[in-house]
Amino acid sequence: xxxxxxxxxxxxxxxxxxxxxxxxxxxxxxxxxxxxxxxxxxxxxxxxxxxxxxxxxxxxxxxxxxxxxxxxxxxxxxxxxxxxxxxxxxxxxxxxxxxxxxxxxxxxxxxxxxxxxxxxxxxxxxxxxxxxxxxxxxxxxxxxxxxxxxxxxxx
Numbered sequence: 001x002x003x004x005x006x007x008x009x010x011x012x013x014x015x016x017x018x019x020x021x022x023x024x025x026x027x028x029x030x031x032x033x034x035x036x037x038x039x040x041x042x043x044x045x046x047x048x049x050x051x052x053x054x055x056x057x058x059x060x061x062x063x064x065x066x067x068x069x070x071x072x073x074x075x076x077x078x079x080x081x082x083x084x085x086x087x088x089x090x091x092x093x094x095x096x097x098x099x100x101x102x103x104x105x106x107x108x109x110x111x112x113x114x115x116x117x118x119x120x121x122x123x124x125x126x127x128x129x130x131x132x133x134x135x136x137x138x139x140x141x142x143x144x145x146x147x148x149x150x151x152x153x154x155x
Contacts, residue, residue: 025070034074035073036070045077046078050082063095063153066096071104079095083132094137095135095137096123097137098139098143098146100142113130126138
């Protein structure tokens, strides 16, 4: 499955958008995901994340992790919701997006970071969140590059 999706020579996500502006999502794509249908889905995930953070009594920094973030719509809705809960947003240390597609990473970066530069880092690439400029967003090609041992919420 990994070869079918991420092989650089013909993987669905890694070769699809490289030569063309082809997008796998939406009416012209191959499928659609819940966050693309309505922002309510992402807002509810954001509220759930906040409720879990409070219920667990987390006092230190937490990381948010999303696997296969597509266009970044879910994380954008989650972050837009969490910014209304300043203590929670202030507790977010880093946001990790596990994304193998360079094309989708560029789309996510534009949505989540605006004009902040995308720079190489040890895990892959990083930039600053438009909702909380003190919060770093890190793109990794594989989950194995996300540091282990962190207190994290996986979306």
